[in-house]
Amino acid sequence: MDLEPxxxxxxxxxxxxxxxxxxxxxxxRSGFERDEAAxxxxxxxxxxxEMSSDVGPVASTRLDEVRLCLCxxxxxxxxxxxxxxxxxxxxxDVKQFRTQTPEKEPGSPSRPTKLPPNPVEYEKEVxxxxxxxxxxxxxxxxxxxxxxxxxRMSAESKGYVAGNAxxxxxxxxxxxxxxxxxxxxxxxxxxxxxxxxxxxxxGQKFPFPIAVAPVGVQRIFNPQGEIASAAAAAKSMxxxxxxxxxxxxxxxxxxxxxxxxxxxxxxxxTNENNNITLSILSRAKKAGFSALFVTxxxxxxxxxxxxxxxxxxxxxxxxxxxxxxGFTDPVFRKQFKQKYGVEIEDxxxxxxxxxxxxxxPSLSHGWEDLEFIKQHWDGPIILKGIQTVEDAQKCVExxxxxxxxxxxxxxxxxxxxxxxxxxxxxxxxxxxxxxxFFDSGIRAGxxxxxxxxxxxxxxxxxxxxxxxxxxxxxxxxxxxxNSLLGDMQLTLHLAGIPSADPAHLNRSxxxxxxxx
Ligand SMILES: Cc1cc2nc3c(=O)[nH]c(=O)nc-3n(C[C@H](O)[C@H](O)[C@H](O)COP(=O)(O)O)c2cc1C
Numbered sequence: 180m181d182l183e184p185x186x187x188x189x190x191x192x193x194x195x196x197x198x199x200x201x202x203x204x205x206x207x208r209s210g211f212e213r214d215e216a217a218x219x220x221x222x223x224x225x226x227x228x229e230m231s232s233d234v235g236p237v238a239s240t241r242l243d244e245v246r247l248c249l250c251x252x253x254x255x256x257x258x259x260x261x262x263x264x265x266x267x268x269x270x271x272d273v274k275q276f277r278t279q280t281p282e283k284e285p286g287s288p289s290r291p292t293k294l295p296p297n298p299v300e301y302e303k304e305v306x307x308x309x310x311x312x313x314x315x316x317x318x319x320x321x322x323x324x325x326x327x328x329x330x331r332m333s334a335e336s337k338g339y340v341a342g343n344a345x346x347x348x349x350x351x352x353x354x355x356x357x358x359x360x361x362x363x364x365x366x367x368x369x370x371x372x373x374x375x376x377x378x379x380x381x382g383q384k385f386p387f388p389i390a391v392a393p394v395g396v397q398r399i400f401n402p403q404g405e406i407a408s409a410a411a412a413a414k415s416m417x418x419x420x421x422x423x424x425x426x427x428x429x430x431x432x433x434x435x436x437x438x439x440x441x442x443x444x445x446x447x448x449t450n451e452n453n454n455i456t457l458s459i460l461s462r463a464k465k466a467g468f469s470a471l472f473v474t475x476x477x478x479x480x481x482x483x484x485x486x487x488x489x490x491x492x493x494x495x496x497x498x499x500x501x502x503x504x505g506f507t508d509p510v511f512r513k514q515f516k517q518k519y520g521v522e523i524e525d526x527x528x529x530x531x532x533x534x535x536x537x538x539x540p541s542l543s544h545g546w547e548d549l550e551f552i553k554q555h556w557d558g559p560i561i562l563k564g565i566q567t568v569e570d571a572q573k574c575v576e577x578x579x580x581x582x583x584x585x586x587x588x589x590x591x592x593x594x595x596x597x598x599x600x601x602x603x604x605x606x607x608x609x610x611x612x613x614x615x616f617f618d619s620g621i622r623a624g625x626x627x628x629x630x631x632x633x634x635x636x637x638x639x640x641x642x643x644x645x646x647x648x649x650x651x652x653x654x655x656x657x658x659x660x661n662s663l664l665g666d667m668q669l670t671l672h673l674a675g676i677p678s679a680d681p682a683h684l685n686r687s688x689x690x691x692x693x694x695x
Pocket of ligand 1 (some may be wrong): 222339340341394422424425444484563585586590619621642643
């Protein structure tokens with residue numbers, strides 16, 4: 180991975196994104212001081228990818244560096260003489276735990292062609308490197324991703340990602356709902372391999388049951404923004420859902436995602452702007468986005484006190500951060516010129532406001548408007564933001580292929596129901612008629628397992644990967660995705676659940692904690 184060292188890229192963070200001068204000082208310090216920080220797992224001195232290279236382990240102190248040099252020398256000598264060294268041992272273990280190549284579904288695209296990484300390998304790598312006194316650059320404690328990332332972010336970026344609607348009650352309930360369900364482990368379940376995490380959605384088999392949730396304006400968290408997360412998603416073999424509010428163009432994200440699976444999330448302009456909708460859809464299609472997620476809960480941004488306290492709306496700024504898709508759209512550009520008589524570049528402020536109004540028009544569409552989307556999108560359509568049985572049934576009537584049971588992480592409606600809380604009843608009503616995706620509150624492998632056991636077929640990871648992005652760009656996002664999967668795989672394994680298939684991972688593995 181060609182991630183630039185932290186201390187170089189932080190120099191180029193636009194002014195308001197830097198936390199403060201302390202942050203700048205911290206991020207440019209080097210040597211012993213930085214090693215001290217790395218020891219507490221806080222600042223990544225070297226991307227984790229380097230840990231898995233043949234030589235080049237991470238040093239956490241200078242003494243360790245000396246030991247590592249000696250260790251490297253021994254390993255190299257072992258390699259040269261054909262004797263088994265530490266790395267050969269790692270190799271043997273890795274082979275032992277590899278999952279099988281996923282069978283190709285008839286009619287499915289040729290990807291994934293790569294052997295899916297076995298999530299538990301990630302843990303094994305860390306322990307192996309630990310034998311050589313190396314320490315991982317990012318913490319594995321999922322609850323620390325947010326506070327660690329917050330240390331690196333400006334007040335504006337921090338407020339934007341961690342903020343919620345109103346009092347934050349919905350977000351809190353999202354988390355509390357997970358603790359109401361408990362996994363009941365079974366014993367002496369004879370197993371021949373680690374649990375297979377594959378799942379089937381939209382008529383295709385995927386090696387893992389997670390996707391990267393659509394998140395806008397990612398360059399406010401890391402200058403590499405969507406490029407980093409789209410690349411990390413491809414490497415972790417998880418679908419990347421690109422937001423209409425991205426700070427990078429559709430075409431650039433597609434390039435960064437390479438041969439990964441990518442889906443497009445639409446913030447839906449009003450019918451008066453159907454020509455712009457058509458333009459976005461056709462660009463997405465051309466760029467290889469194979470499914471369309473239409474977000475229904477955000478025709479206007481929620482009442483978000485953390486952003487208001489900072490006077491910060493990332494979309495209204497003329498820094499092109501939240502408006503990249505509009506500014507690169509030929510139809511929007513033409514329309515802007517006709518209306519204002521100037522190019523976007525001549526009045527970025529007005530152009531940003533105009534694009535923001537286009538994709539967050541303040542007023543909602545009606546069900547009947549979906550016909551237009553169905554006519555003009557050749558591929559699966561998934562409606563994001565469903566929280567009731569009635570709406571889920573309406574989605575079935577409309578003939579869409581999937582829904583995301585989501586409350587946008589509690590960022591839109593305060594005092595709302597928890598997303599996990601409403602999942603079972605929605606699954607019971609429509610689970611056999613369309614694919615159910617789930618998000619809002621997933622923070623650990625066990626959370627994914629619970630949502631799947633309650634009937635979701637795939638979970639979207641939101642804030643956790645944004646924190647990974649802030650902490651370490653592509654490597655940080657990869658770390659979060661791989662950690663969640665490794666955690667999930669071991670959780671299933673130790674609970675005697677042989678796979679993520681509904682035949683094994685279903686409500687029978689859960690117990691309501693209040694009934695115990
Ligand atoms: C900073 C941020 C930006 C987001 N941007 C979008 C977006 O552009 N489009 C969208 O459909 N959802 C967006 N979401 C919502 C996520 O897709 C997802 O529903 C949510 O993050 C799930 O909640 P959780 O992160 O608390 O688990 C955003 C969420 C966050 C935190």
